[in-house]
Amino acid sequence: MEKDETTKLPQEELTEIAKILRLDILKATTRAGSGHLSSSFSSVELLTALFFNGILRYRPDEPLWPKRDRFIMSKGHAAPLLYAVLAKAGYFPKEELWRLREAGSPVQGHPILGKMPGVEATTGSLGQGISLGIGHILGGRITGKKYRVYVLIGDGECQAGQIWESAMAASHFKTHELMVILDYNKFQEMGPVSREMGLEPLIDKWQSFGWYTAEVDGHDIGAVTKKIHSLQEIKDQPTILVAHTVKGKGVSFVEQDYTWHGRAIKDPEQYKAAEKEILCG
Amino acid sequence: MRLGERAGLKESKPLRDIFGDALLEVVENNPKVVVLDGDLGNSTKTELTRKAFPERSFNIGIAESNLVCIGAGMAGAGLIPWITSFSSFLLCNGYDQIRLSVAISNLNAKILGSHGGITLGKDGPTQMGIEDLALVGGLPTVVILVPSDPVTMHKAVKAATDHVGPVWLRSSRIAMPYIYPQDQEFIIGKAITTREGNDLTIIANGMMVAAALDAAVALQEDGIQARVIDLHTLRPIDREAITKAAKETGAIVTAEEHLLHGGMGSNVARVVAENCPVPMRFVGLADTYVESGDPDDLLEKYHLTSSDIEAKAREVLAAKGETA
Structure with missing residues (x-):
């Protein structure tokens, strides 16, 4: 019998992991002096559920295991989060995180395929992740490997035309193996999404493209896990979990302030305050 | 005077037809090869493969960005995708996708840019690939092949498929005469x-x-x-x-x-x-x-x-x- 490749942890440990991920993101971006702190923070619980609560099947000691589930970070600017998760999962030593954005470091500013184990795609120009996921699924159908593909996209990213090209194709190919998780934190670089280039009615859009949709509080690890498990039962159509999140979640003065989109915390006092807030939960 | 006539070269069919024949051959011989089309298979001549191997042929429709990335994903799944369309559409609609998902990713994907040059003729400048090599030149990891006759086109398709890494292959609508004997050696990078x-x-x-x-x-x-x-x-x-x-x-x-x-x-x-x-x-x-x-x-x-x-x-x- 094949061993269970998923990790499942009790609730307290998951909350603890989310804290560790936020601290790692904070430390890595501050050391680098730049990086997308708040975009990383909003997705922390989503990836905690995916990687550490029995959903994603992966082998850190065999990153290219052909039957692994794929996780594609389409919102590539959340690279600090991706790296923190992969380090926590055991793909590479945590020390690598402290070389984020340095010359010669495999921990590049945005994810680059082939530089770090566990990174499934080169992203950073938005809109490409779902298409890549469809390719992995169609490929898996040919090679006879059964796996699922999870793609994390941002809300501003839904403004890209390719998102809707791929939405159409996923539905056409009935890719029930594909699940998109949308980090709906309601902010993009220049301001609130609704003000800059509104997406609503967003659920209607995805449904009209043939997707099965669900919504969840993106910071409730238990609820996210439950929703993902229920979406896995859907047949013959791709699924999207629209996760309502708070941009910058975990640090009060970063939350909902879109000017933090591509910034790191540089002020030592602010750093201490942020660290304290994360630790106290 | 016909192209190659003065040099005594024998006529052949359009280069795109040679591509179609060669592609069918590599798909027959290698179960890992898949073909992706941007709804132009009757022009690029991937239609032969689609008829013979429908399960390994995918029409992604008129959406080159999506086309390129789905191909890249299939490469990520361990297959060898041939991503095909007119060079002008692939490069102008899918450049960002080729850049990130194929070139920077250094994936084992093959791209056919057909209708290179001006000899597609009557369809005019919107369809012509007069800048394709300059654009692919901006993608440092990509091998660029421009065959000149039926024999080298046939061998280029096989060489591109066997090469591990991204390859761009230019095809054309025009008939290019036979220059080489069937046993002509074709090695990537060797003129x-x-x-x-x-x-x-x-x-x-x-x-x-x-x-x-x-x-x-x-x-x-x-x-x-x-x-x-x-x-x-x-x-x-x-x-x-x-x-x-x-x-x-x-x-x-x-x-x-x-x-x-x-x-x-x-x-x-x-x-x-x-x-x-x-x-x-x-x-x-x-x-x-x-x-x-x-x-x-x-x-x-x-x-x-x-x-x-x-x-x-x-x-x-x-x-x-x-x-x-």
């Missing part, structure tokens, strides 16, 4: 000296190789021995063959069905300037868009004929005489 000669060298790719051979015959009538090099691989460029030609013949003309800006000639010039500067002349498209028209009329109007190569050869020989 073919198609004709020997020591007075000057004509370095060409694609249909301009046959035009160069026509020009060489005309020059021979005046006792001028032109070497003709088929530079079928633009990257990695064969520095050795170019340098040797510069040293041994002392004058170079390049000929390509492409913009001069950023094309093959400018890349050859870089090698020549570094290794052995000699007089050079360039046959290709000046900074202009071409209009609809009969391919032969267009080639003449935009100076891409064997006569144009011949004239530049005489010019470069005069320059060589002056510097000697």
Whole structure:
């Protein structure tokens, strides 16, 4: 019998992991002096559920295991989060995180395929992740490997035309193996999404493209896990979990302030305050 | 006069048909090869494969960005995708996707850019790939192949499939005559000296190789021995063959069905300037868009004929005489 490749942890440990991920993101971006702190923070619980609560099947000691589930970070600017998760999962030593954005470091500013184990795609120009996921699924159908593909996209990213090209194709190919998780934190670089280039009615859009949709509080690890498990039962159509999140979640003065989109915390006092807030939960 | 007629070259069918035959062969022989189409399979000639292997053929529709990335994802799943469409659509709608998901990712994906050059003719400049090589040139990890005849096209498809890493292959609508015997060796990155000669060298790719051979015959009538090099691989460029030609013949003309800006000639010039500067002349498209028209009329109007190569050869020989 094949061993269970998923990790499942009790609730307290998951909350603890989310804290560790936020601290790692904070430390890595501050050391680098730049990086997308708040975009990383909003997705922390989503990836905690995916990687550490029995959903994603992966082998850190065999990153290219052909039957692994794929996780594609389409919102590539959340690279600090991706790296923190992969380090926590055991793909590479945590020390690598402290070389984020340095010359010669495999921990590049945005994810680059082939530089770090566990990174499934080169992203950073938005809109490409779902298409890549469809390719992995169609490929898996040919090679006879059964796996699922999870793609994390941002809300501003839904403004890209390719998102809707791929939405159409996923539905056409009935890719029930594909699940998109949308980090709906309601902010993009220049301001609130609704003000800059509104997406609503967003659920209607995805449904009209043939997707099965669900919504969840993106910071409730238990609820996210439950929703993902229920979406896995859907047949013959791709699924999207629209996760309502708070941009910058975990640090009060970063939350909902879109000017933090591509910034790191540089002020030592602010750093201490942020660290304290994360630790106290 | 027909392309290659003066050089005594045998006629063949359009290069895109040769591609279609060759693709079918690699799909037959390698279960990992899959074909992705941007709804142009009857023009690119992937339709043969679609008929024979529907389970490994995918029409992604008129959405090149999605097309490129789905292909890249399939490469990530361990397959060898051939991503196919007109070069103009793939590059202009899918450049960002080729850049990130294929080139920076260094994935084992193959891209067919068909209808390269101006010889698609009557459909006009929106469909023509006159800048394809310059654009792919901006993707450092991608091998660039521009075959010149049926034999090398057939072998290029196989070589591209066997090569591990991203490859761009240019195909054309025009019929290019047979230049090579069936057993001609084709190695990525190794130019073919198609004709020997020591007075000057004509370095060409694609249909301009046959035009160069026509020009060489005309020059021979005046006792001028032109070497003709088929530079079928633009990257990695064969520095050795170019340098040797510069040293041994002392004058170079390049000929390509492409913009001069950023094309093959400018890349050859870089090698020549570094290794052995000699007089050079360039046959290709000046900074202009071409209009609809009969391919032969267009080639003449935009100076891409064997006569144009011949004239530049005489010019470069005069320059060589002056510097000697």
